[in-house]
Amino acid sequence: MTTPSAEGARPADAGRASPPDSHVTDATDGADAMDPDNTPQASTDPPASDPSAPPLLSLVDIGKSFGPVRVLSHITLDIPVGQVTAVVGDNGAGKSTLIKTISGIYHQDEGQILWQGRQVHLHTPKDATDLGIATVYQDLALADNLDIVANMFLGHELVKHFQLDEIGMEKSARQTLADLSVVTVRSVRQAVGSLSGGQRQAVAVARAVMRQAKLVILDEPTAALGVTQTRVVLDLIKRLKSQNIAVIVISHNLNDVQSVADRIAVLRLGRLVAVGPASQYDAESIVDLMTTGTSKRLAATPAEPSAGSSSEH
Amino acid sequence: MSTDVQGPSPEAGESGDIAAEVALSSPDVIADSLGEYAKIWLSRVRNGDSGALPVIAGLVVIVIYFQARSSLFLSAGNLVNLIGQAAWIVMLGMAEVFVLLLGEIDLSIGYTSAVGATFTCWLLLPPHPAPWPLAVLVGLAVPAVFSGLQGLIVTRLRLPSFVVTLAGQLLALGLLLEVMNSAAPSGGGTIRLYNSVLVDIYFGSLSPVAGWIVMAAAVAGAGALFLVRDSRRRASNLTAPPLSVTLLKIAAMAVAGVVVVLIGNTNRGAGVAVVRGVPWVVLVVVVVLIAWSVLLGRTRFGRYVYAIGGNAEAARRAGISLSRIRVLAFTLAGLTAGIMGILYTSYLGSVSTGVQGGQLVLLAVAAAVIGGTSLFGGRGKMVGAVLGGLIVAVIYNGLELLGLGAAPQYIWTAVVLLAAVTVDTLARRRSTTA
Numbered sequence: 001m002t003t004p005s006a007e008g009a010r011p012a013d014a015g016r017a018s019p020p021d022s023h024v025t026d027a028t029d030g031a032d033a034m035d036p037d038n039t040p041q042a043s044t045d046p047p048a049s050d051p052s053a054p055p056l057l058s059l060v061d062i063g064k065s066f067g068p069v070r071v072l073s074h075i076t077l078d079i080p081v082g083q084v085t086a087v088v089g090d091n092g093a094g095k096s097t098l099i100k101t102i103s104g105i106y107h108q109d110e111g112q113i114l115w116q117g118r119q120v121h122l123h124t125p126k127d128a129t130d131l132g133i134a135t136v137y138q139d140l141a142l143a144d145n146l147d148i149v150a151n152m153f154l155g156h157e158l159v160k161h162f163q164l165d166e167i168g169m170e171k172s173a174r175q176t177l178a179d180l181s182v183v184t185v186r187s188v189r190q191a192v193g194s195l196s197g198g199q200r201q202a203v204a205v206a207r208a209v210m211r212q213a214k215l216v217i218l219d220e221p222t223a224a225l226g227v228t229q230t231r232v233v234l235d236l237i238k239r240l241k242s243q244n245i246a247v248i249v250i251s252h253n254l255n256d257v258q259s260v261a262d263r264i265a266v267l268r269l270g271r272l273v274a275v276g277p278a279s280q281y282d283a284e285s286i287v288d289l290m291t292t293g294t295s296k297r298l299a300a301t302p303a304e305p306s307a308g309s310s311s312e313h
Numbered sequence: 314m315s316t317d318v319q320g321p322s323p324e325a326g327e328s329g330d331i332a333a334e335v336a337l338s339s340p341d342v343i344a345d346s347l348g349e350y351a352k353i354w355l356s357r358v359r360n361g362d363s364g365a366l367p368v369i370a371g372l373v374v375i376v377i378y379f380q381a382r383s384s385l386f387l388s389a390g391n392l393v394n395l396i397g398q399a400a401w402i403v404m405l406g407m408a409e410v411f412v413l414l415l416g417e418i419d420l421s422i423g424y425t426s427a428v429g430a431t432f433t434c435w436l437l438l439p440p441h442p443a444p445w446p447l448a449v450l451v452g453l454a455v456p457a458v459f460s461g462l463q464g465l466i467v468t469r470l471r472l473p474s475f476v477v478t479l480a481g482q483l484l485a486l487g488l489l490l491e492v493m494n495s496a497a498p499s500g501g502g503t504i505r506l507y508n509s510v511l512v513d514i515y516f517g518s519l520s521p522v523a524g525w526i527v528m529a530a531a532v533a534g535a536g537a538l539f540l541v542r543d544s545r546r547r548a549s550n551l552t553a554p555p556l557s558v559t560l561l562k563i564a565a566m567a568v569a570g571v572v573v574v575l576i577g578n579t580n581r582g583a584g585v586a587v588v589r590g591v592p593w594v595v596l597v598v599v600v601v602l603i604a605w606s607v608l609l610g611r612t613r614f615g616r617y618v619y620a621i622g623g624n625a626e627a628a629r630r631a632g633i634s635l636s637r638i639r640v641l642a643f644t645l646a647g648l649t650a651g652i653m654g655i656l657y658t659s660y661l662g663s664v665s666t667g668v669q670g671g672q673l674v675l676l677a678v679a680a681a682v683i684g685g686t687s688l689f690g691g692r693g694k695m696v697g698a699v700l701g702g703l704i705v706a707v708i709y710n711g712l713e714l715l716g717l718g719a720a721p722q723y724i725w726t727a728v729v730l731l732a733a734v735t736v737d738t739l740a741r742r743r744s745t746t747a
Contacts, residue, residue: 125630126632139626140627141624141626141627141630141631142624142627143619143620143623143624143627143628143691144623144624144691145619145622145623145624145691145692146616146619146620146623150616150619150620151627154616154620154627154628154631154633155628155631155632155633156631156632157613157616159613162612163607163611163612164611164612164613164616167545167546167549167551170549170551171549171550171551187552189552
């Protein structure tokens with residue numbers, strides 16, 4: 001990835017009124033190109049991603065307006081398998097619109113969505129779910145009066161002899177929770193209303209995983225949680241990754257982002273101002289990118305050995 | 314380096330979580346022993362999700378009070394009378410459970426049940442009566458369709474069910490007057506029930522021996538089902554309730570069955586003739602109770618009713634068709650009200666335009682809420698409506714027996730209903746703030 005280095009190489013750009021445009025182009029090139037000289041990304045990625053296969057999900061030049069308000073413009077982003085991509089940005093940056101476009105709630109005005117290299121049209125949430133895209137919204141959408149098993153199977157209950165197959169559902173739910181190393185719940189038959197915030201998040205994620213999700217989108221998964229519960233959720237995200245599931249995390253909390261993300265995409269005012277391996281960014285540079293769209297600090301960061309040797313311009 | 318945008322929010326300690334967790338969980342699946350079961354159950358009672366035992370305890374207290382005041386209360390004749398009064402309150406309470414679980418209400422079913430029953434009586438009028446099953450079918454279909462349409466209006470137009478069914482109540486009263494006018498133009502607003510099969514729902518009985526056989530078969534069947542279910546869970550390596558708890562439940566069912574059959578089999582002929590046996594109406598109530606309990610507890614439809622009552626948005630996102638489930642629940646409430654209309658007609662021997670449909674429906678809501686059904690949706694069981702209906706019936710019957718007239722009946726029912734709603738609301742508040 002060359003965006004930050006390009007940034008550093010052109011300090012004169014930093015003060016300009018419309019720098020994001022140029023950066024978006026940079027980011028686009030970096031994210032799209034699977035060309036061999038894109039070495040920094042390949043070397044910092046975890047081994048799970050196979051560079052020859054198309055990414056699980058590709059957004060190409062996505063644009064979305066609500067009336068006269070342009071909420072997203074020229075978003076081009078790849079979501080690889082087995083990696084956690086963090087999407088960060090200030091309020092109003094377009095994070096929610098972006099994930100709602102991916103999960104089929106909105107349809108983009110411009111651009112294409114590619115799923116495993118093939119173009120797809122996501123007109124309804126069901127279109128997205130059928131592909132294997134599961135979105136866990138901040139409110140989690142759990143029924144507090146039902147137990148964990150009932151919530152995990154809600155809308156997809158197993159039925160045997162015209163009755164709910166409670167035993168089958170309970171075994172399957174326990175297996176899924178065990179696979180995700182969710183060990184803190186006492187019984188899968190307890191009401192979800194009695195769970196802690198982290199446990200509720202775990203149930204919501206487990207529900208998505210149980211339905212064979214290939215891409216799990218988490219909207220502010222740690223926003224309402226304390227320290228212990230946050231750790232539970234971050235561990236959960238790592239488990240998802242290890243099961244070769246692609247994860248998109250929307251978050252404000254840069255500590256969480258840095259501890260769990262493999263890649264970071266920074267949105268500002270509807271534009272993608274930077275995308276790259278998480279190791280290239282520190283908290284200050286992310287904040288700079290979120291607020292101003294550029295970061296001088298990246299120039300000083302020695303983390304990118306090939307920073308100056310970018311051949312993409 | 315650490316630019317923490319969002320500080321960690323305060324959170325409850327793990328030990329506090331466990332207390333809340335136990336409080337909201339079914340003791341069936343957490344407890345390993347009878348003692349632990351009792352402990353978990355007690356903490357649930359404090360959170361308002363008490364199950365049947367406090368309602369039964371309240372019922373026993375009220376019964377003891379009335380027996381102390383009037384020795385006639387526990388006489389066989391009065392108890393059979395009480396069962397008769399309780400049956401239609403219970404039935405209407407079960408109807409209301411379907412809609413209360415969704416967080417809705419249906420105020421029309423008191424009158425729609427009378428409209429249905431009027432059609433039934435009309436079809437059975439001599440000299441050319443229709444076959445009685447057909448007449449019953451029409452009597453059930455009319456209130457079912459009426460409530461189903463109300464449900465459709467509530468879901469499609471997103472109007473509050475309280476208002477829609479209040480209008481429905483007036484509409485049903487108008488329909489009742491209109492239908493009665495056509496069915497029995499010279500009846501003075503009353504139409505008699507001419508079918509002996511339907512009259513026998515209340516006034517016919519199983520033979521004493523048959524009563525014992527049916528009761529024993531029912532208890533044995535239910536007990537076997539419980540034990541098989543538990544052993545299946547254990548065989549699948551899942552936790553099941555302790556054997557002692559299951560045996561206690563079966564014993565309680567057996568005791569209740571024996572009491573009902575003993576009461577029914579005592580001669581209540583008051584010297585004129587020998588009248589013995591469990592009235593058929595008891596069987597009707599038990600069959601409906603089992604059918605609706607299975608529907609709510611063991612089918613997708615029932616699961617969705619609870620899910621919508623608990624979090625409609627979650628249910629919608631899970632792909633559940635909210636309007637279909639809601640309309641179906643309203644229709645089932647109407648259907649159950651239709652059954653009640655026929656029971657009530659059998660009890661009185663006729664249908665009258667003077668039926669207190671508005672008051673009946675309030676008693677039904679009272680029965681359901683006293684039995685533990687939440688007005689906010691998502692919590693409650695059919696069996697609760699049976700117990701709550703028994704409490705309402707006992708209050709009515711007992712105060713009548715004391716010769717106190719209508720005023721204290723209304724007042725005491727109001728007090729009990731208010732108490733039940735208070736418990737419901739406090740429990741909800743505690744669980745949302747916890």
